[in-house]
Structures are given as structure tokens and as C-alpha cells.
Amino acid sequence: MTKLRLAIVGAGPAGIYAADILLKAERKFDVSIDLFEQLPAPYGLVRYGVAPDHPRIKGIITALRDVLDRGDIRLFGNVRFGEDITLEDLKKHYNAVIFATGAIRDTTLEIPGIDAVASYGAADYVSWFDGHPDVPREWPLDAASVGVLGNGNVALDVARMLAKHAEDLLVTEVPENVYQGLQASQVTDVHVFGRRGPAQVKFTPLELRELGELRDVDMVVYDEDFDYDEASKDAVASNKQVMVIDRILQSWRKRDSVNNAGGTASRRLHLHFWARPVEVRTDESGRVAALVYERTQPDGQGGAVGTGEMREVPLQALYRAIGYFGSPLPGVPFDKKHGVIPNREGQVLAKDSNQQLPGVYATGWIKRGPVGLIGHTKSDAMETVRHIINDQGSWWHPEDPSEDAVVALLQERGVKWTDLDGWHRLDEHEISLGAPHERARVKVVPREEMVRVSRGE
Numbered sequence: 001m002t003k004l005r006l007a008i009v010g011a012g013p014a015g016i017y018a019a020d021i022l023l024k025a026e027r028k029f030d031v032s033i034d035l036f037e038q039l040p041a042p043y044g045l046v047r048y049g050v051a052p053d054h055p056r057i058k059g060i061i062t063a064l065r066d067v068l069d070r071g072d073i074r075l076f077g078n079v080r081f082g083e084d085i086t087l088e089d090l091k092k093h094y095n096a097v098i099f100a101t102g103a104i105r106d107t108t109l110e111i112p113g114i115d116a117v118a119s120y121g122a123a124d125y126v127s128w129f130d131g132h133p134d135v136p137r138e139w140p141l142d143a144a145s146v147g148v149l150g151n152g153n154v155a156l157d158v159a160r161m162l163a164k165h166a167e168d169l170l171v172t173e174v175p176e177n178v179y180q181g182l183q184a185s186q187v188t189d190v191h192v193f194g195r196r197g198p199a200q201v202k203f204t205p206l207e208l209r210e211l212g213e214l215r216d217v218d219m220v221v222y223d224e225d226f227d228y229d230e231a232s233k234d235a236v237a238s239n240k241q242v243m244v245i246d247r248i249l250q251s252w253r254k255r256d257s258v259n260n261a262g263g264t265a266s267r268r269l270h271l272h273f274w275a276r277p278v279e280v281r282t283d284e285s286g287r288v289a290a291l292v293y294e295r296t297q298p299d300g301q302g303g304a305v306g307t308g309e310m311r312e313v314p315l316q317a318l319y320r321a322i323g324y325f326g327s328p329l330p331g332v333p334f335d336k337k338h339g340v341i342p343n344r345e346g347q348v349l350a351k352d353s354n355q356q357l358p359g360v361y362a363t364g365w366i367k368r369g370p371v372g373l374i375g376h377t378k379s380d381a382m383e384t385v386r387h388i389i390n391d392q393g394s395w396w397h398p399e400d401p402s403e404d405a406v407v408a409l410l411q412e413r414g415v416k417w418t419d420l421d422g423w424h425r426l427d428e429h430e431i432s433l434g435a436p437h438e439r440a441r442v443k444v445v446p447r448e449e450m451v452r453v454s455r456g457e
Contacts, residue, residue, distance in 0.1 A: 036085065049123075131175035137177045170437070219271070231301060358395070
């Protein structure tokens with residue numbers, strides 16, 4: 001019987017779902033799958049891209065763990081593609097590879113002053129508060145008034161994690177260095193700016209509702225933003241999600257804090273709609289001093305057009321949460337404009353042509369861009385897996401497809417990889433660190449410590 005030796009690069013939801021779907025699919029060959037992950041722990045953005053106070057989303061980890069714990073997928077953590085293992089190596093030992101490396105950089109925003117001191121990408125802040133091992137341990141929270149650009153769930157995560165009091169995170173798996181950093185925060189006001197109106201936002205009702213439940217944080221919304229046009233009224237009337245979002249926002253309009261009319265909390269979270277960022281003003285030291293935005297208005301089709309009216313909000317720090325962007329991989333074609341690996345339904349295409357590259361596939365955000373939820377990731381993986389099954393005639397013909405070959409290769413290169421047993425060791429260690437403090441876990445942050453615990457050294 002034919003055997004498929006498959007490498008998957010990236011052990012987040014996209015990579016794990018692809019492995020699971022292929023193992024469960026109707027096929028006329030045996031499958032052996034190795035999952036390569038650059039971090040010492042699996043689960044990708046579910047572990048390192050979701051705020052620690054989101055236990056519901058963390059529940060996805062349970063489903064992913066069930067897949068890995070079946071024992072029919074090998075995990076090689078702490079292995080960097082392009083350094084520890086290359087595309088040429090994979091061709092020697094596998095029939096095909098799926099890239100599931102996601103999108104972890106911030107999309108750029110081309111406006112004057114965006115590169116000022118204290119102007120940050122949201123992805124970097126998220127990586128910090130999630131204890132990503134490859135970012136600095138400290139984060140400067142020395143600004144009183146902070147701006148967040150964007151109207152999606154990441155913008156709300158960032159705003160919430162700026163406005164929330166540190167002690168309210170102690171029930172979560174927040175890393176110790178993050179707790180200490182947030183405890184010293186000088187933030188009093190967080191301003192969230194969106195180009196369109198309340199009926200066109202991209203966040204989900206659950207995320208929005210959580211903002212209004214923050215302890216000692218007043219929600220500030222502005223009456224002028226709720227003069228709905230017909231398209232907005234139709235959206236509220238016909239779309240249940242928009243209707244719920246509108247209901248939440250309308251309930252905040254009834255609070256004392258609306259329009260700055262005298263809330264009592266020590267922190268405030270302001271939502272500014274119809275606000276298109278135009279320029280970041282700086283002080284003499286080159287630090288963020290204000291955001292200049294153009295007031296927009298509805299265009300009648302659910303979009304926004306400029307009014308020419310400029311406004312300015314004083315700020316000392318700014319976070320852009322306007323979307324993630326993929327990163328190029330050594331030896332793999334990359335679309336710089338869209339931040340994805342060029343592909344047709346997951347079949348990777350050669351750099352300057354529409355020709356399929358035999359044996360090379362993509363799934364998840366590196367395939368389609370950073371849009372959609374976990375459900376999309378599953379259907380994405382199904383599409384890619386279907387092509388792998390049907391492309392049997394164009395798989396690679398590896399010199400040494402034995403399962404021992406890649407282990408020998410990594411040993412020879414001195415790579416300290418972590419495996420599934422190692423992840424279980426790290427998982428138990430983090431849980432044990434949290435137990436004395438009645439916390440779910442305390443996440444280990446330094447990479448060397450993660451590797452040492454995982455390898456039982």
C-alpha cells in the first residue's frame with residue numbers, strides 16, 4: 001500500500017486540523033504526519049494570540065489537544081523552518097508539505113507620524129501579554145491617554161487589556177511579568193477609533209459586551225455617532241449580530257459616563273466611530289502626542305466617505321489593530337501585496353506563473369489571509385487536504401522517507417526539539433505553578449526554560 005509521509009509546518013489550529021482531517025479522510029494510502037513548530041509549545045495563536053481573560057476561546061485548545069493526544073501525529077517543537085530544517089530537507093524525507101504558519105505581523109498603515117516613539121503594532125502587544133517567548137519581557141505602559149486604531153476583535157482585546165485592572169487578571173493564566181507590568185500601568189483613558197459607524201463594526205457581540213463589564217472602567221460613547229442612515233437602520237433590523245451590538249451600545253448611551261458627562265471610574269474607555277486616522281502628531285522628542293482624524297459619514301452602502309472635518313485627540317501612545325499580515329518563508333513563494341503564499345485552493349503556485357508547485361500546499365491564514373474564525377480554518381484545511389489526496393501522482397519522491405531519518409537529521413544539527421511528551425511536561429508544570437495561587441496556570445515565558453522543562457533536563 002502506498003504511504004504518504006507528510007510534513008506540516010505550524011502547529012496552530014490550521015496545522016492540527018489539516019492533520020486530523022487527512023487522517024480521518026477516505027483514502028487509498030497510509031499516512032504518517034510530522035508536525036513542525038518553531039515554538040516549544042503547540043497551539044499557535046490560540047496560545048499566543050488570544051487574551052488571557054478569554055477562557056471560552058481557550059476551550060478550542062481542548063479540541064486540539066484531543067487530536068494530538070491520539071498519538072498518530074508526531075510533534076517537533078522548537079524547530080525553526082529555514083534554519084533547523086529547510087524545504088530541501090523536507091523533499092528528502094517527505095512526499096509533501098503543508099505550510100500552516102499563520103499571520104503574526106501587523107499590517108502597515110501609511111499615514112504621517114505612524115512610526116513615532118510609542119506607536120505600536122497590536123500584534124507585538126498581544127505577543128507580550130500572552131507571554132510569547134521571543135518578545136521582550138517588559139512593555140512600556142507609561143502613557144495616561146492611549147489610542148487604538150481598528151474596529152475588530154483584536155482592537156477590542158488590546159483596548160480591554162489596556163483598560164482592565166491587573167488584579168482582575170489573576171484568575172487567568174497571565175504570566176507573572178505581564179501581571180507586574182500591567183499593575184504599574186499609568187493608563188487612565190483608552191480611545192478606540194473606527195472608520196465606519198456602530199452598525200458596520202467587525203467585532204462580535206460577546207467581545208463588545210465584555211468591555212462594558214470591566215470593573216472600575218466607564219464606557220464613553222458619543223451621541224453624534226448614532227445618527228443612523230437607512231443602510232445602518234436596515235443592518236440593525238435585518239442582521240441579528242448587528243442588532244445585538246446596537247442594543248449593547250444603546251445601553252451604554254444611557255449610562256452617566258456618556259459624552260464624558262461624569263462617570264466615577266478611575267479609567268475610561270472611549271469609542272469613536274466615523275473616525276479615519278490622518279496623522280500622528282509628535283512632541284519635540286518624537287513621541288506620540290495626538291491623533292488627527294477626519295470625521296467620516298455614511299456613503300449609503302455601508303461604507304464611509306470623508307467630510308473634510310479634522311479633529312485631534314491628545315494621546316501619548318497609539319496601537320494599530322487594523323489586521324495581521326503573513327511573513328515570507330525561506331524558499332517558498334510569497335505574495336508581498338497580500339501577505340500570503342500564492343495558491344489555488346491550497347495548492348501553492350510558482351512565483352511568476354500560475355503553475356502548481358508539486359508537493360507544496362498551504363492552509364489557514366498564510367493561505368487565505370487573516371480573516372475568518374476557527375470554523376473557516378476547518379473548511380480551509382478540508383479543501384487543501386482534498387487536493388493532497390487527489391495529487392498523488394505529483395507528490396515528491398523522497399530519498400529516505402523513514403520516520404527515523406528526520407530524528408537523525410535534527411540530532412546531527414544539535415536541535416533541541418520538544419515532543420508531545422515534552423508538551424505534557426510543560427503543561428503540567430505551568431498548571432502546578434498556578435495551583436498554589438488558585439490560578440488555572442502560570443505560563444512559562446523564557447524559551448530556554450520552556451525547552452528545559454519540556455525535555456525534562
